[in-house]
Amino acid sequence: xxxxxxxxxxxxxxxxxxxxxxxxxxxxxxxxxxxxxxxxxxxxxxxxxxxxxxxxxxxxxxxxxxxxxxxxxxxxxxxxxxxxxxxxxxxxxxxxxxxxxxxxxxxxxxxxxxxxxxxxxxxxxxxxxxxxxxxxxxxxxxxxxxxxxxxxxxxxxxxxxxxxxxxxxxxxxxxxxxxxxxxxxxxxxxxxxx
Numbered sequence: 001x002x003x004x005x006x007x008x009x010x011x012x013x014x015x016x017x018x019x020x021x022x023x024x025x026x027x028x029x030x031x032x033x034x035x036x037x038x039x040x041x042x043x044x045x046x047x048x049x050x051x052x053x054x055x056x057x058x059x060x061x062x063x064x065x066x067x068x069x070x071x072x073x074x075x076x077x078x079x080x081x082x083x084x085x086x087x088x089x090x091x092x093x094x095x096x097x098x099x100x101x102x103x104x105x106x107x108x109x110x111x112x113x114x115x116x117x118x119x120x121x122x123x124x125x126x127x128x129x130x131x132x133x134x135x136x137x138x139x140x141x142x143x144x145x146x147x148x149x150x151x152x153x154x155x156x157x158x159x160x161x162x163x164x165x166x167x168x169x170x171x172x173x174x175x176x177x178x179x180x181x182x183x184x185x186x187x188x189x190x191x192x193x194x
Contacts, residue, residue, distance in 0.1 A: 019092045019093070020092070020093050022092050023088075023089045023090070023091070023092030023093030023094075024089065024093060025089070026085045026086070026088045026089030026092060027085075027086065027089035027090065027093065028089075029085050029089075030082050030083070030085035030086035030089055031086070032059060032063070032066065033066065033067075033070065033078075033081075033082040033085065034079075034082045034083075034086070035058050035059060035063065036057055036058070036059045036062075036063030036064070036066045036067040037067045037070065037071070037078055037079060037082060038058075039056065039057045039058040039059075039063065039067075040057065040064070040067040040068070040071060041056040041057065041064075043056070044056055044057050044061075044064035044068070045061065045064060046064050046065045046068035046069075047065060047068065047069070048068070048072070070082075071126065072126060072127060073126050073127055073128050074116060074125070074126040074128060074129070075116070075119065075120075075123075075124045075125045075126030075129055076119075076124050077112075077115060077116055077119055077124065077125060077126065077129070078126070080112070080115075081112065084108060084112075087162070088105075091163075104160070104161045104163070105161070107157050107160055107161045108157070108158065108161035108162075110157055111153075111154045111155075111156075111157030111158040111160075111161060112154070112158065113132055113154075114150045114151070114153050114154035114157065115150070115151065115154035115155075115158065116128055116129030116132055116133075117129055117132035117133040117135075117136055117147075117150050118133075118146075118147045118148070118149075118150030118151040118154060119147075119151075120132065120133035120147075121133065121143055121144060121146070121147030122147070133146075133147075136150065
């Protein structure tokens with residue numbers, strides 16, 4: 001009895017450290033991917049462009065290659081992927097839950113795949129989005145209707161994977177609405193600045 005209790009404690013301890021290690025890996029990936037994407041310049045040398053000039057990316061040639069690879073593969077949706085890595089890293093490092101985490105990861109991958117395929121209709125899904133959209137374009141519908149259907153399928157899946165609820169979104173939109181109402185309100189000059 002004593003042995004099984006200590007075995008459970010050790011297993012829980014190792015599982016927690018493993019989650020934290022994966023969380024740190026995701027954080028490291030996102031904290032290198034975000035600045036490299038933000039400082040991406042098409043004129044930087046990368047795998048598909050060899051020029052003899054100074055690299056403008058803040059992470060040097062590594063950042064230029066990394067951002068070019070992600071933008072070629074996923075298009076402008078690479079920014080969403082980098083913030084997903086950031087959120088996943090923070091989540092894993094702070095409060096992991098085993099089976100729910102795996103389910104949310106799978107749902108995110110499905111939703112993100114739908115988003116890539118839908119955005120490929122407007123040439124924003126990168127190479128992977130293009131390849132996925134080619135499979136869906138074999139359906140007997142117009143490409144625009146397929147893209148809109150894929151986008152409408154991807155948003156609830158991504159919302160579930162993020163852990164946000166509609167009530168959270170409703171409160172954010174009401175806060176934005178109140179902010180715009182205040183900024184459009186007439187100014188009473190007799191009250192001064194405050």
